[in-house]
Amino acid sequence: MRxxxxxxxxxxIASTSYAQETNIEFNVxxxxxxxxxxxxxxxxxxxxxxSVCKFYISNIGLNTISDTNYHLLxxxxxxxxxxxxxxxxxxxxxxxxNIGVDSVKSVSGVFxxxxxxxNGMYWAWQSxxxxxxxxxxSPQCISRKNRFQFHLGGYASxxxxxxxxxIPLKNTNGKYIINLNLDQFLESVDLSKNNRVMxxxxxxxxxxxxxxxxxxxxx
Amino acid sequence: MNRKLLLIAIISTTILSSAFIPWHYGxxxxxxPYLEVKQIQDHKxxxxxxxxxxxxxxxxxxxxxxxxxxxxxxxxxxxDHDLSHGINDSIGTxxxxxxxxxxxxxxxxxxxxxxxxxxxxxxPIEHPGEMAENLKHIQFKxxxxxxxxxxxxxTYTDGNITGxxxxxxxxxxxxxxxxxxSKYDSVIKGQSTYTDQEKKGYRLFRQHCNSCxxxxxxxxxxxxxxxxxxxxxxxxxxxxxxTKLSEDSLLFKIPTLRNLKFTYPYMHDGRFTKLRQVLNxxxxxxxxxxxLAHQLKxxxxxxxxxxxxxxxxxxxxxxxxxxxxxxxxxxxFRK
Numbered sequence: 001m002r003x004x005x006x007x008x009x010x011x012x013i014a015s016t017s018y019a020q021e022t023n024i025e026f027n028v029x030x031x032x033x034x035x036x037x038x039x040x041x042x043x044x045x046x047x048x049x050x051s052v053c054k055f056y057i058s059n060i061g062l063n064t065i066s067d068t069n070y071h072l073l074x075x076x077x078x079x080x081x082x083x084x085x086x087x088x089x090x091x092x093x094x095x096x097x098n099i100g101v102d103s104v105k106s107v108s109g110v111f112x113x114x115x116x117x118x119n120g121m122y123w124a125w126q127s128x129x130x131x132x133x134x135x136x137x138s139p140q141c142i143s144r145k146n147r148f149q150f151h152l153g154g155y156a157s158x159x160x161x162x163x164x165x166x167i168p169l170k171n172t173n174g175k176y177i178i179n180l181n182l183d184q185f186l187e188s189v190d191l192s193k194n195n196r197v198m199x200x201x202x203x204x205x206x207x208x209x210x211x212x213x214x215x216x217x218x219x
Numbered sequence: 220m221n222r223k224l225l226l227i228a229i230i231s232t233t234i235l236s237s238a239f240i241p242w243h244y245g246x247x248x249x250x251x252p253y254l255e256v257k258q259i260q261d262h263k264x265x266x267x268x269x270x271x272x273x274x275x276x277x278x279x280x281x282x283x284x285x286x287x288x289x290x291x292x293x294x295x296x297x298x299d300h301d302l303s304h305g306i307n308d309s310i311g312t313x314x315x316x317x318x319x320x321x322x323x324x325x326x327x328x329x330x331x332x333x334x335x336x337x338x339x340x341x342x343p344i345e346h347p348g349e350m351a352e353n354l355k356h357i358q359f360k361x362x363x364x365x366x367x368x369x370x371x372x373x374t375y376t377d378g379n380i381t382g383x384x385x386x387x388x389x390x391x392x393x394x395x396x397x398x399x400x401s402k403y404d405s406v407i408k409g410q411s412t413y414t415d416q417e418k419k420g421y422r423l424f425r426q427h428c429n430s431c432x433x434x435x436x437x438x439x440x441x442x443x444x445x446x447x448x449x450x451x452x453x454x455x456x457x458x459x460x461x462t463k464l465s466e467d468s469l470l471f472k473i474p475t476l477r478n479l480k481f482t483y484p485y486m487h488d489g490r491f492t493k494l495r496q497v498l499n500x501x502x503x504x505x506x507x508x509x510x511l512a513h514q515l516k517x518x519x520x521x522x523x524x525x526x527x528x529x530x531x532x533x534x535x536x537x538x539x540x541x542x543x544x545x546x547x548x549x550x551x552f553r554k
Binding site: 115 | 384
Protein backbone atom coordinates (compact mmCIF):
# COMPACT_ATOMS: atom_id res chain seq x y z
CA MET A 1 0.00 0.00 0.00
CA ARG A 2 2.74 2.41 1.01
CA UNK A 3 4.78 1.55 -2.09
CA UNK A 4 1.75 2.11 -4.29
CA UNK A 5 1.07 5.45 -2.65
CA UNK A 6 4.69 6.55 -3.04
CA UNK A 7 4.74 5.52 -6.66
CA UNK A 8 1.49 7.34 -7.21
CA UNK A 9 2.88 10.50 -5.61
CA UNK A 10 6.04 10.32 -7.70
CA UNK A 11 3.94 9.94 -10.80
CA UNK A 12 1.77 12.93 -9.93
CA ILE A 13 4.71 15.15 -9.07
CA ALA A 14 6.63 14.10 -12.15
CA SER A 15 3.79 14.70 -14.56
CA THR A 16 2.72 18.06 -13.17
CA SER A 17 6.03 19.65 -12.39
CA TYR A 18 8.06 18.51 -15.35
CA ALA A 19 8.60 21.80 -17.09
CA GLN A 20 10.67 22.15 -20.20
CA GLU A 21 12.18 25.19 -21.85
CA THR A 22 11.46 25.05 -25.52
CA ASN A 23 10.74 27.35 -28.46
CA ILE A 24 7.78 28.04 -30.67
CA GLU A 25 9.07 29.03 -34.07
CA PHE A 26 7.15 30.78 -36.77
CA ASN A 27 8.36 29.76 -40.23
CA VAL A 28 7.31 32.39 -42.73
CA UNK A 29 7.33 30.45 -45.95
CA UNK A 30 6.65 30.73 -49.65
CA UNK A 31 5.76 27.44 -51.29
CA UNK A 32 7.28 25.39 -48.51
CA UNK A 33 10.59 27.25 -48.36
CA UNK A 34 11.65 29.90 -45.87
CA UNK A 35 10.77 33.33 -47.24
CA UNK A 36 13.60 35.36 -48.69
CA UNK A 37 12.72 39.04 -48.72
CA UNK A 38 12.89 40.79 -52.09
CA UNK A 39 13.40 37.51 -53.89
CA UNK A 40 11.40 37.16 -57.10
CA UNK A 41 8.96 34.29 -56.84
CA UNK A 42 6.40 33.07 -59.36
CA UNK A 43 2.80 32.66 -58.20
CA UNK A 44 0.13 31.59 -60.68
CA UNK A 45 2.27 32.77 -63.55
CA UNK A 46 2.90 36.20 -62.02
CA UNK A 47 6.13 37.48 -60.58
CA UNK A 48 5.94 38.50 -56.96
CA UNK A 49 8.35 39.97 -54.42
CA UNK A 50 7.74 40.37 -50.71
CA SER A 51 9.65 43.18 -49.06
CA VAL A 52 8.10 43.37 -45.60
CA CYS A 53 6.44 40.81 -43.33
CA LYS A 54 5.94 41.79 -39.68
CA PHE A 55 3.26 40.85 -37.19
CA TYR A 56 2.44 40.85 -33.51
CA ILE A 57 2.02 37.65 -31.53
CA SER A 58 0.49 37.73 -28.08
CA ASN A 59 -1.05 35.47 -25.47
CA ILE A 60 0.92 32.46 -26.60
CA GLY A 61 1.41 29.11 -24.91
CA LEU A 62 1.27 25.35 -25.16
CA ASN A 63 -1.96 23.97 -23.67
CA THR A 64 -2.09 27.07 -21.54
CA ILE A 65 -1.36 30.74 -22.24
CA SER A 66 1.90 31.22 -20.43
CA ASP A 67 3.27 34.30 -22.16
CA THR A 68 1.09 37.39 -22.23
CA ASN A 69 3.82 39.65 -23.60
CA TYR A 70 3.63 41.14 -27.05
CA HIS A 71 6.19 39.93 -29.56
CA LEU A 72 6.91 41.65 -32.85
CA LEU A 73 7.95 39.03 -35.38
CA UNK A 74 9.84 40.40 -38.34
CA UNK A 75 11.13 38.26 -41.18
CA UNK A 76 14.02 40.70 -41.48
CA UNK A 77 15.05 39.72 -37.95
CA UNK A 78 15.11 35.90 -37.77
CA UNK A 79 15.68 35.70 -34.01
CA UNK A 80 12.36 37.48 -33.52
CA UNK A 81 10.58 34.52 -35.12
CA UNK A 82 11.50 32.28 -32.21
CA UNK A 83 9.52 32.60 -29.00
CA UNK A 84 10.89 30.84 -25.91
CA UNK A 85 8.20 29.03 -23.98
CA UNK A 86 7.98 26.77 -20.97
CA UNK A 87 5.92 23.70 -21.39
CA UNK A 88 4.58 21.14 -18.99
CA UNK A 89 5.34 17.85 -20.60
CA UNK A 90 2.55 16.69 -22.83
CA UNK A 91 3.37 15.07 -26.15
CA UNK A 92 0.99 16.83 -28.53
CA UNK A 93 0.12 20.21 -27.09
CA UNK A 94 -2.28 22.70 -28.54
CA UNK A 95 -0.62 26.00 -29.26
CA UNK A 96 -2.69 29.05 -28.41
CA UNK A 97 -1.80 32.48 -29.71
CA ASN A 98 -3.21 35.74 -31.04
CA ILE A 99 -2.11 37.64 -34.07
CA GLY A 100 -2.45 41.27 -33.14
CA VAL A 101 -2.83 43.69 -30.26
CA ASP A 102 -6.03 43.41 -28.25
CA SER A 103 -8.52 46.20 -27.75
CA VAL A 104 -7.68 46.80 -24.09
CA LYS A 105 -4.04 47.38 -24.89
CA SER A 106 -5.01 49.52 -27.85
CA VAL A 107 -6.80 52.08 -25.68
CA SER A 108 -4.23 52.18 -22.90
CA GLY A 109 -1.66 54.57 -24.27
CA VAL A 110 1.90 54.02 -25.37
CA PHE A 111 4.09 51.03 -24.56
CA UNK A 112 7.69 50.12 -25.08
CA UNK A 113 9.92 47.38 -26.47
CA UNK A 114 8.06 45.39 -29.10
CA UNK A 115 5.07 47.73 -28.80
CA UNK A 116 7.15 50.91 -29.10
CA UNK A 117 5.73 53.07 -31.90
CA UNK A 118 9.24 53.39 -33.37
CA ASN A 119 8.78 49.84 -34.72
CA GLY A 120 6.64 51.28 -37.50
CA MET A 121 3.60 49.28 -36.45
CA TYR A 122 1.48 52.09 -34.99
CA TRP A 123 -0.92 54.37 -36.82
CA ALA A 124 -0.21 58.00 -36.01
CA TRP A 125 -3.36 59.69 -37.25
CA GLN A 126 -5.83 57.30 -35.68
CA SER A 127 -4.91 55.37 -32.55
CA UNK A 128 -4.20 51.73 -33.02
CA UNK A 129 -1.62 49.14 -33.82
CA UNK A 130 -0.96 47.51 -37.15
CA UNK A 131 -1.40 43.84 -36.31
CA UNK A 132 0.31 42.63 -39.44
CA UNK A 133 2.21 44.38 -42.18
CA UNK A 134 2.87 42.65 -45.50
CA UNK A 135 4.33 44.63 -48.38
CA UNK A 136 5.81 43.80 -51.74
CA UNK A 137 5.21 44.19 -55.44
CA SER A 138 3.81 42.24 -58.35
CA PRO A 139 3.04 43.29 -61.92
CA GLN A 140 -0.61 42.33 -61.41
CA CYS A 141 -1.02 45.17 -58.86
CA ILE A 142 -2.59 48.22 -60.42
CA SER A 143 -0.73 50.66 -58.21
CA ARG A 144 2.27 52.92 -58.17
CA LYS A 145 5.38 50.78 -58.67
CA ASN A 146 3.03 47.77 -58.67
CA ARG A 147 3.17 47.76 -54.91
CA PHE A 148 0.94 45.91 -52.52
CA GLN A 149 0.70 47.17 -48.96
CA PHE A 150 -1.41 45.32 -46.42
CA HIS A 151 -1.44 47.10 -43.08
CA LEU A 152 -3.97 45.10 -41.14
CA GLY A 153 -5.28 46.73 -37.98
CA GLY A 154 -8.37 47.83 -36.12
CA TYR A 155 -9.43 46.97 -32.60
CA ALA A 156 -12.92 48.41 -32.24
CA SER A 157 -15.95 46.25 -32.88
CA UNK A 158 -17.18 45.38 -35.51
CA UNK A 159 -13.77 45.79 -37.16
CA UNK A 160 -11.59 44.04 -34.62
CA UNK A 161 -8.90 42.32 -36.69
CA UNK A 162 -7.31 40.44 -33.80
CA UNK A 163 -7.30 36.73 -34.64
CA UNK A 164 -7.01 33.90 -32.14
CA UNK A 165 -5.63 30.46 -32.84
CA UNK A 166 -5.48 27.02 -31.27
CA ILE A 167 -3.32 24.72 -33.35
CA PRO A 168 -2.27 21.21 -32.31
CA LEU A 169 1.49 20.91 -32.66
CA LYS A 170 4.02 18.11 -32.67
CA ASN A 171 7.48 18.34 -31.19
CA THR A 172 10.06 18.68 -33.96
CA ASN A 173 13.60 18.22 -32.65
CA GLY A 174 12.83 19.89 -29.36
CA LYS A 175 10.79 22.77 -30.73
CA TYR A 176 7.33 23.54 -32.05
CA ILE A 177 6.89 25.03 -35.48
CA ILE A 178 4.04 26.99 -36.98
CA ASN A 179 4.10 27.87 -40.66
CA LEU A 180 2.81 31.07 -42.18
CA ASN A 181 2.19 30.19 -45.83
CA LEU A 182 2.46 33.52 -47.62
CA ASP A 183 1.94 32.05 -51.07
CA GLN A 184 -1.44 30.79 -49.92
CA PHE A 185 -2.25 34.22 -48.48
CA LEU A 186 -1.24 36.20 -51.55
CA GLU A 187 -3.09 33.83 -53.81
CA SER A 188 -6.31 34.14 -51.80
CA VAL A 189 -6.09 37.93 -51.68
CA ASP A 190 -6.21 38.33 -55.49
CA LEU A 191 -3.62 41.04 -55.97
CA SER A 192 -5.15 42.14 -59.25
CA LYS A 193 -8.17 43.38 -57.27
CA ASN A 194 -6.77 44.16 -53.80
CA ASN A 195 -3.41 45.79 -53.40
CA ARG A 196 -3.77 47.87 -50.30
CA VAL A 197 -5.44 48.20 -46.93
CA MET A 198 -4.27 50.92 -44.57
CA UNK A 199 -7.21 51.52 -42.31
CA UNK A 200 -9.48 49.60 -39.99
CA UNK A 201 -12.67 48.48 -41.68
CA UNK A 202 -14.41 45.77 -43.62
CA UNK A 203 -11.54 45.13 -46.02
CA UNK A 204 -9.04 44.81 -43.18
CA UNK A 205 -11.40 42.29 -41.58
CA UNK A 206 -11.68 40.20 -44.74
CA UNK A 207 -7.98 40.18 -45.44
CA UNK A 208 -7.13 39.43 -41.79
CA UNK A 209 -9.39 36.40 -42.00
CA UNK A 210 -7.68 35.24 -45.18
CA UNK A 211 -4.33 35.60 -43.44
CA UNK A 212 -5.55 33.64 -40.44
CA UNK A 213 -6.21 30.63 -42.67
CA UNK A 214 -2.53 30.56 -43.62
CA UNK A 215 -1.16 29.69 -40.19
CA UNK A 216 -0.72 25.92 -40.03
CA UNK A 217 1.16 23.37 -38.00
CA UNK A 218 4.43 22.26 -39.51
CA UNK A 219 3.88 18.71 -40.74
CA MET B 220 11.05 51.67 28.06
CA ASN B 221 7.54 52.96 27.85
CA ARG B 222 8.75 56.29 26.49
CA LYS B 223 10.71 54.60 23.74
CA LEU B 224 7.70 52.54 22.77
CA LEU B 225 5.57 55.67 22.74
CA LEU B 226 8.06 57.45 20.52
CA ILE B 227 8.16 54.51 18.13
CA ALA B 228 4.36 54.40 18.12
CA ILE B 229 4.08 58.11 17.35
CA ILE B 230 6.68 58.00 14.56
CA SER B 231 5.22 54.91 12.92
CA THR B 232 1.68 56.28 13.13
CA THR B 233 2.81 59.50 11.48
CA ILE B 234 4.58 57.60 8.72
CA LEU B 235 1.69 55.22 8.16
CA SER B 236 -0.95 57.92 8.22
CA SER B 237 0.92 60.00 5.67
CA ALA B 238 0.72 56.99 3.36
CA PHE B 239 -3.05 57.10 3.73
CA ILE B 240 -3.50 60.80 3.01
CA PRO B 241 -5.18 60.52 -0.34
CA TRP B 242 -3.27 62.28 -3.07
CA HIS B 243 -5.24 63.11 -6.11
CA TYR B 244 -4.39 64.80 -9.34
CA GLY B 245 -6.17 68.02 -10.13
CA UNK B 246 -8.08 70.72 -8.29
CA UNK B 247 -10.42 69.77 -5.48
CA UNK B 248 -13.46 71.23 -7.19
CA UNK B 249 -12.89 69.21 -10.39
CA UNK B 250 -14.29 65.70 -10.84
CA UNK B 251 -11.87 62.78 -11.03
CA PRO B 252 -9.92 62.83 -14.29
CA TYR B 253 -10.78 60.37 -17.05
CA LEU B 254 -7.12 59.45 -17.38
CA GLU B 255 -5.93 57.71 -14.26
CA VAL B 256 -2.99 59.74 -12.99
CA LYS B 257 -1.61 57.43 -10.38
CA GLN B 258 1.22 59.35 -8.85
CA ILE B 259 2.71 62.73 -8.29
CA GLN B 260 4.41 63.87 -11.46
CA ASP B 261 8.11 63.29 -11.80
CA HIS B 262 9.39 66.83 -12.33
CA LYS B 263 12.34 65.57 -14.39
CA UNK B 264 9.99 63.96 -16.89
CA UNK B 265 7.83 67.09 -16.94
CA UNK B 266 10.92 69.19 -17.69
CA UNK B 267 12.17 66.79 -20.36
CA UNK B 268 8.72 66.90 -21.90
CA UNK B 269 8.79 70.67 -21.82
CA UNK B 270 12.13 70.75 -23.62
CA UNK B 271 10.73 68.45 -26.29
CA UNK B 272 7.47 70.40 -26.56
CA UNK B 273 9.27 73.62 -27.43
CA UNK B 274 11.92 72.01 -29.65
CA UNK B 275 11.53 72.07 -33.43
CA UNK B 276 13.80 69.01 -33.59
CA UNK B 277 10.50 67.12 -33.56
CA UNK B 278 9.86 68.25 -37.14
CA UNK B 279 11.52 67.04 -40.32
CA UNK B 280 13.32 70.29 -41.12
CA UNK B 281 13.57 71.56 -37.53
CA UNK B 282 11.25 74.50 -38.13
CA UNK B 283 8.08 73.40 -36.34
CA UNK B 284 7.72 72.59 -32.66
CA UNK B 285 4.58 71.68 -30.75
CA UNK B 286 4.57 75.28 -29.53
CA UNK B 287 4.32 76.52 -33.11
CA UNK B 288 0.62 75.65 -33.03
CA UNK B 289 0.17 75.34 -29.28
CA UNK B 290 1.56 78.60 -27.94
CA UNK B 291 1.69 79.18 -24.18
CA UNK B 292 0.46 82.77 -24.47
CA UNK B 293 -2.64 81.48 -26.17
CA UNK B 294 -3.38 78.84 -23.54
CA UNK B 295 -1.56 76.49 -25.90
CA UNK B 296 -3.87 77.15 -28.83
CA UNK B 297 -3.13 78.67 -32.21
CA UNK B 298 -4.38 82.21 -32.54
CA ASP B 299 -4.47 84.51 -35.51
CA HIS B 300 -5.02 81.57 -37.85
CA ASP B 301 -8.32 79.95 -38.62
CA LEU B 302 -6.53 76.85 -39.89
CA SER B 303 -3.25 75.84 -38.35
CA HIS B 304 -0.22 75.63 -40.59
CA GLY B 305 2.82 73.43 -40.46
CA ILE B 306 5.97 72.59 -42.37
CA ASN B 307 6.63 74.56 -45.57
CA ASP B 308 3.60 76.73 -44.80
CA SER B 309 1.24 73.79 -45.38
CA ILE B 310 -2.20 74.81 -44.23
CA GLY B 311 -4.28 72.16 -42.55
CA THR B 312 -7.99 71.69 -42.31
CA UNK B 313 -8.55 72.49 -38.66
CA UNK B 314 -7.69 74.93 -35.90
CA UNK B 315 -5.29 73.58 -33.25
CA UNK B 316 -7.17 73.25 -29.95
CA UNK B 317 -5.95 74.61 -26.62
CA UNK B 318 -4.01 72.28 -24.37
CA UNK B 319 -4.95 72.27 -20.72
CA UNK B 320 -6.92 70.01 -18.38
CA UNK B 321 -6.22 67.19 -20.82
CA UNK B 322 -6.55 64.40 -18.22
CA UNK B 323 -10.30 65.06 -18.24
CA UNK B 324 -10.62 64.49 -21.97
CA UNK B 325 -11.84 61.18 -23.32
CA UNK B 326 -10.41 61.33 -26.82
CA UNK B 327 -8.25 63.76 -28.74
CA UNK B 328 -8.44 65.67 -32.04
CA UNK B 329 -11.61 67.34 -33.26
CA UNK B 330 -12.85 63.98 -34.57
CA UNK B 331 -11.63 61.87 -31.66
CA UNK B 332 -9.21 59.91 -33.81
CA UNK B 333 -6.76 59.58 -30.96
CA UNK B 334 -7.89 57.54 -27.98
CA UNK B 335 -5.17 58.29 -25.41
CA UNK B 336 -3.10 61.31 -24.47
CA UNK B 337 0.16 59.35 -24.66
CA UNK B 338 -0.23 58.67 -28.37
CA UNK B 339 -1.73 62.01 -29.40
CA UNK B 340 1.62 63.63 -30.22
CA UNK B 341 2.18 61.06 -32.96
CA UNK B 342 -0.61 62.59 -35.04
CA PRO B 343 0.94 66.02 -35.63
CA ILE B 344 4.48 64.61 -35.57
CA GLU B 345 3.84 62.25 -38.47
CA HIS B 346 1.38 64.36 -40.46
CA PRO B 347 3.07 65.42 -43.70
CA GLY B 348 1.54 68.90 -43.48
CA GLU B 349 2.37 69.50 -39.83
CA MET B 350 5.73 68.22 -38.62
CA ALA B 351 6.36 65.60 -41.30
CA GLU B 352 8.61 63.48 -39.09
CA ASN B 353 8.49 60.01 -37.65
CA LEU B 354 9.17 58.87 -34.13
CA LYS B 355 12.04 56.59 -35.05
CA HIS B 356 13.91 59.44 -36.72
CA ILE B 357 13.27 61.70 -33.72
CA GLN B 358 14.77 59.00 -31.52
CA PHE B 359 17.81 59.00 -33.83
CA LYS B 360 18.15 62.79 -33.70
CA UNK B 361 17.87 62.91 -29.93
CA UNK B 362 20.50 60.20 -29.62
CA UNK B 363 22.87 62.48 -31.54
CA UNK B 364 22.23 65.40 -29.19
CA UNK B 365 24.41 65.76 -26.11
CA UNK B 366 21.73 67.92 -24.54
CA UNK B 367 19.11 65.18 -24.77
CA UNK B 368 21.49 62.36 -23.94
CA UNK B 369 22.24 64.24 -20.74
CA UNK B 370 18.57 64.91 -19.98
CA UNK B 371 17.51 61.31 -20.56
CA UNK B 372 20.52 60.18 -18.54
CA UNK B 373 19.39 62.13 -15.50
CA THR B 374 15.72 61.24 -15.93
CA TYR B 375 16.02 57.49 -16.46
CA THR B 376 18.43 55.15 -14.70
CA ASP B 377 19.50 53.45 -17.92
CA GLY B 378 19.48 56.72 -19.86
CA ASN B 379 18.00 55.09 -22.97
CA ILE B 380 16.07 57.27 -25.39
CA THR B 381 13.08 55.30 -26.66
CA GLY B 382 9.96 56.22 -28.58
CA UNK B 383 7.88 55.25 -25.58
CA UNK B 384 9.79 57.63 -23.31
CA UNK B 385 9.68 60.51 -25.75
CA UNK B 386 5.89 60.24 -25.86
CA UNK B 387 5.53 59.70 -22.13
CA UNK B 388 7.62 62.77 -21.29
CA UNK B 389 5.54 64.88 -23.65
CA UNK B 390 2.51 63.50 -21.82
CA UNK B 391 3.97 64.38 -18.43
CA UNK B 392 4.52 67.95 -19.56
CA UNK B 393 0.98 68.22 -20.89
CA UNK B 394 -0.43 66.79 -17.66
CA UNK B 395 1.25 69.66 -15.85
CA UNK B 396 -0.96 72.08 -17.79
CA UNK B 397 -3.91 72.57 -15.47
CA UNK B 398 -6.05 75.67 -15.77
CA UNK B 399 -8.34 76.14 -12.79
CA UNK B 400 -7.62 79.60 -11.51
CA SER B 401 -10.12 81.79 -13.28
CA LYS B 402 -12.63 84.13 -11.64
CA TYR B 403 -15.23 81.39 -12.04
CA ASP B 404 -13.04 79.05 -10.00
CA SER B 405 -12.55 81.59 -7.24
CA VAL B 406 -16.31 82.15 -7.10
CA ILE B 407 -16.83 78.39 -6.81
CA LYS B 408 -14.34 78.33 -3.95
CA GLY B 409 -16.17 81.22 -2.26
CA GLN B 410 -13.28 83.62 -2.69
CA SER B 411 -14.99 86.20 -4.90
CA THR B 412 -18.37 87.16 -6.31
CA TYR B 413 -19.70 87.91 -9.77
CA THR B 414 -20.76 91.33 -10.92
CA ASP B 415 -24.46 91.69 -11.68
CA GLN B 416 -23.76 91.37 -15.38
CA GLU B 417 -21.68 88.23 -14.93
CA LYS B 418 -24.35 86.76 -12.66
CA LYS B 419 -26.99 87.25 -15.32
CA GLY B 420 -24.62 85.78 -17.89
CA TYR B 421 -24.08 82.71 -15.68
CA ARG B 422 -27.81 82.21 -15.46
CA LEU B 423 -28.11 82.38 -19.23
CA PHE B 424 -25.18 79.99 -19.55
CA ARG B 425 -26.88 77.44 -17.35
CA GLN B 426 -30.06 77.85 -19.32
CA HIS B 427 -28.64 77.53 -22.84
CA CYS B 428 -25.12 76.09 -22.81
CA ASN B 429 -24.49 73.88 -19.84
CA SER B 430 -25.66 70.56 -21.25
CA CYS B 431 -22.77 70.41 -23.75
CA UNK B 432 -20.35 72.78 -22.05
CA UNK B 433 -20.62 71.16 -18.64
CA UNK B 434 -19.12 72.83 -15.61
CA UNK B 435 -16.48 72.93 -14.22
CA UNK B 436 -14.46 71.84 -17.24
CA UNK B 437 -16.91 73.57 -19.58
CA UNK B 438 -17.18 70.61 -21.87
CA UNK B 439 -18.52 67.09 -21.62
CA UNK B 440 -15.80 66.25 -24.15
CA UNK B 441 -18.39 64.35 -26.15
CA UNK B 442 -19.14 65.02 -29.81
CA UNK B 443 -21.91 67.21 -31.17
CA UNK B 444 -23.12 68.81 -34.35
CA UNK B 445 -23.74 72.44 -33.41
CA UNK B 446 -25.33 73.42 -36.68
CA UNK B 447 -22.39 75.10 -38.36
CA UNK B 448 -23.04 75.65 -42.08
CA UNK B 449 -21.01 73.09 -44.02
CA UNK B 450 -17.79 74.38 -45.55
CA UNK B 451 -17.37 72.64 -48.89
CA UNK B 452 -13.86 74.03 -49.27
CA UNK B 453 -12.86 71.77 -46.37
CA UNK B 454 -15.32 68.85 -46.66
CA UNK B 455 -14.75 67.94 -43.05
CA UNK B 456 -17.30 65.47 -41.71
CA UNK B 457 -15.75 65.33 -38.26
CA UNK B 458 -16.36 62.22 -36.17
CA UNK B 459 -17.77 60.38 -39.18
CA UNK B 460 -14.26 60.17 -40.65
CA UNK B 461 -13.26 57.97 -37.71
CA THR B 462 -16.35 55.89 -37.00
CA LYS B 463 -17.88 55.80 -40.51
CA LEU B 464 -21.30 55.96 -38.86
CA SER B 465 -23.74 58.28 -40.59
CA GLU B 466 -25.11 59.53 -37.27
CA ASP B 467 -21.63 60.92 -36.56
CA SER B 468 -21.58 63.09 -39.66
CA LEU B 469 -20.61 66.70 -38.86
CA LEU B 470 -20.07 65.93 -35.21
CA PHE B 471 -17.02 67.52 -33.63
CA LYS B 472 -15.56 67.35 -30.15
CA ILE B 473 -17.15 69.88 -27.82
CA PRO B 474 -14.34 72.24 -26.81
CA THR B 475 -13.88 73.77 -23.39
CA LEU B 476 -14.98 77.38 -22.90
CA ARG B 477 -12.11 78.19 -20.58
CA ASN B 478 -9.56 80.77 -21.70
CA LEU B 479 -11.60 81.98 -24.67
CA LYS B 480 -9.91 85.38 -24.51
CA PHE B 481 -6.63 83.68 -25.36
CA THR B 482 -7.72 80.97 -27.78
CA TYR B 483 -9.62 82.71 -30.64
CA PRO B 484 -10.59 81.96 -33.35
CA TYR B 485 -13.34 79.56 -32.49
CA MET B 486 -14.80 76.30 -33.84
CA HIS B 487 -12.94 73.40 -35.45
CA ASP B 488 -12.15 75.50 -38.51
CA GLY B 489 -11.60 78.78 -36.71
CA ARG B 490 -14.41 80.48 -38.61
CA PHE B 491 -15.40 82.89 -35.82
CA THR B 492 -12.96 85.43 -34.49
CA LYS B 493 -15.30 87.08 -32.01
CA LEU B 494 -17.45 85.60 -29.29
CA ARG B 495 -20.36 87.68 -30.45
CA GLN B 496 -20.19 85.91 -33.82
CA VAL B 497 -20.36 82.60 -31.96
CA LEU B 498 -23.46 83.70 -30.06
CA ASN B 499 -25.04 85.08 -33.23
CA UNK B 500 -24.55 81.69 -34.79
CA UNK B 501 -26.38 80.01 -31.92
CA UNK B 502 -29.24 82.48 -32.00
CA UNK B 503 -29.65 82.89 -35.74
CA UNK B 504 -27.26 80.77 -37.73
CA UNK B 505 -27.95 77.11 -36.89
CA UNK B 506 -28.33 74.87 -39.92
CA UNK B 507 -30.54 71.88 -39.35
CA UNK B 508 -29.45 68.35 -40.29
CA UNK B 509 -30.25 64.83 -39.09
CA UNK B 510 -27.28 64.78 -36.72
CA LEU B 511 -27.90 68.23 -35.19
CA ALA B 512 -27.56 68.17 -31.40
CA HIS B 513 -31.01 67.74 -29.90
CA GLN B 514 -30.34 70.62 -27.52
CA LEU B 515 -30.17 72.94 -30.51
CA LYS B 516 -33.31 71.79 -32.28
CA UNK B 517 -35.41 74.48 -30.62
CA UNK B 518 -34.73 78.14 -31.23
CA UNK B 519 -32.35 79.78 -28.77
CA UNK B 520 -33.94 83.09 -27.91
CA UNK B 521 -31.34 85.49 -26.66
CA UNK B 522 -31.23 89.22 -27.32
CA UNK B 523 -28.26 91.56 -27.75
CA UNK B 524 -28.16 92.61 -24.11
CA UNK B 525 -28.28 89.01 -22.99
CA UNK B 526 -25.44 88.17 -25.36
CA UNK B 527 -23.35 90.85 -23.68
CA UNK B 528 -24.14 89.34 -20.30
CA UNK B 529 -23.29 85.86 -21.50
CA UNK B 530 -19.98 87.08 -22.90
CA UNK B 531 -19.14 88.80 -19.63
CA UNK B 532 -19.71 85.47 -17.88
CA UNK B 533 -17.58 83.60 -20.42
CA UNK B 534 -14.74 86.02 -19.73
CA UNK B 535 -14.79 84.91 -16.08
CA UNK B 536 -13.47 81.58 -17.36
CA UNK B 537 -10.18 83.14 -18.49
CA UNK B 538 -7.24 82.08 -16.36
CA UNK B 539 -4.56 84.73 -16.65
CA UNK B 540 -2.23 82.98 -14.21
CA UNK B 541 -2.19 79.86 -16.39
CA UNK B 542 -1.30 81.75 -19.52
CA UNK B 543 1.52 83.69 -17.92
CA UNK B 544 2.90 80.85 -15.82
CA UNK B 545 6.62 80.69 -16.49
CA UNK B 546 7.03 77.09 -15.36
CA UNK B 547 5.39 75.81 -18.51
CA UNK B 548 6.45 78.52 -20.86
CA UNK B 549 9.50 78.55 -23.16
CA UNK B 550 12.47 77.01 -21.39
CA UNK B 551 15.25 79.48 -20.74
CA PHE B 552 18.30 77.37 -21.32
CA ARG B 553 18.45 75.72 -24.70
CA LYS B 554 21.24 73.53 -26.00
